[in-house]
Amino acid sequence: MTILVTGGAGFIGSNFVLDWPAGSTETVVNLDKLTYAGNLENLASLASNPSHIFVKGDFGDTALVKQLLATHQPRAVVNFAAESHVDRSIHGPEDFIQTNIVGTFHLLENVRGYWxxxxxxxxxxxxxxxxxxDEVYGSLAKTDPAFxxxxxxxxNSPYSASKAASDHLVRAYHHTYGLPVLTTNCSNNYGPFHFPEKLIPLMIVNAQAGKPLPVYGDGQQVRDWLYVKDHCSAIRRVLEAGAVGEVYNVGGWNEKPNLDIVHTVCALLDELKPRTDGKPYKEQITYVTxxxxxxxxxxxxxxxxxxxxxxKPAETFESGIRKTVQWYLDNPAWVSNVLSGGYRDWVSKQYGNTAKAAA
Structure with missing residues (x-):
């Protein structure tokens, strides 16, 4: 048996693909375009695993996806592929429209034909x-019930609007064509392999480099935080037993203001890798517009x-954030490659022409 995973070299997708062999002997066909956030170095431990077939390509490429479906006959498709950073969507929304809406449409059409x-x-x-x-639901007031x-x-952002549109397309393909779909809406993920433009890895990386720790506004924006491996276990469970056509919200039961997150990261770094001058990392916090x-x-x-x-999640925020900070401290080469752009060269060094040939 085989599953097709799109976006499986990104943050959440790569964690899902890495965890898959622990619970299944099924082959994973991993399709990823390897844009800025797609990093094959995340999947280094699977490089020689015959149950992981990596294909470099766009999930919206009709000919390629048709070929993969016909060749591998997957019993499921798990779609992680997306542009996902709000700030990037504000400065360049078109990529989000093309990937999250148009790309999802093409994928659905191909899957519908295959199914x-x-x-x-x-x-x-x-x-x-x-x-x-969860961003598709908009914003909550302080006393509003959870989504x-x-x-x-x-x-409220081009990113969340494009994801909302993709959700609606998935729903429509179930109700119109009968396609057996499942949808999960998750809260903010954190953990290993997170691209360091997002809050938690940015704080870890900047703190160690002696750079400012930028906090938007007053830092009181509240998010629910979900350890990425908990999210992956939820997806596996929904894939296994979810009711066709249903939506499942996946959260960590950890509502915390951004500023509290930054203070927690600083405190852990004070403990695990203190500054050479003995001062606390929180002195580097800088408020920005x-x-x-x-x-x-x-x-x-x-x-x-x-x-x-x-x-339900296995990790508390306290256990998950400690694991996350420790992972970044233990993997300086990965961080360095991402920051320098060297991770893009890793594909040709590690895979040569095999990534292309796998298509």
């Missing part, structure tokens, strides 16, 4: 799992997935 040609048990068992975000799966969509349209609060109500599928 339509299946028969019997193979057709009944097939699943398309779409990985999305449930029935919350109205109110996206807030970004346009910055949502004030996200919060996920994850009771549905717990009650219906028996899933």
């Amino acid at each position: 339509g040609g299946l028969e019997g048990d193979a057709k009944a068992a097939f699943r398309f799992l779409h990985v999305s975000t 449930t799966e029935t919350n109205r969509y109110e996206p 807030d970004r346009p349209g910055h949502d004030r609060r996200y919060a996920i109500d994850a009771r549905k997935i717990e009650q219906q599928l028996g899933w």
Whole structure:
């Protein structure tokens, strides 16, 4: 048996692909375009694993995806592929429209055609799992209840609007064509292999480099934080037992203001790798102008997935953030390659022409 994963060299996708062999003997066909956030170095431990087939390419490439579906006959498609950084979407929204909306449309069309040609048990068992975000629900006031799966969509950034559109397409393909879909909407992920433009890895990297730790506005924007490996276990559970057509919110039950996150990271670095001058890392915190349209609060109500599928996060924020900070301290070469852009050269050094040939 085989599954097709799109975007499997990105932050969440690579963690999912790395964790997959622990619970399954199925082959993973991993399709990733390797844009700035796609990093094959994340998957170094699978380089010689015959159960991991990497293909460099765009999930919106109709000819390529048709070929992969026909050749590998996957029993499921898990779609991580997306442009995902709000700041980038503000400065350059077109990439988000093309990838998150148009790309998802092309993928759905190809999967619909493939699924339509299946028969019997193979057709009944097939699943398309779409990985999305809590940002599609908009922003919450301080006392509002957390997002449930029935919350109205109110996206406020080009990124979240493009993800909302992709969610609607997935829903429509189920209701119109019967495609057996599942959708997950997750809260803010953190953990190993996170590209260091996001809050937590940026703080870790900048702190060690003696650079300012930039905090937007007053730093009181609240997010629910989910350790990435918990998110991956939730996706596996939804793929295994989720009801077709359903949406499942995945959260960590960890609502915290951004400033608290920065202080926690600083305190852990003070403990694990103190500054040479003995001063606390929090002295490097610098407040910067807030970004346009910055949502004030996200919060996920994850009771549905717990009650219906028996899933809940294994990590507390305290245990997850300690593991995360330690991982970045233990992997300076990975960080250096990302910061220098050297990770892009890793593909040709490690794979040569095999990545291209796998297509």
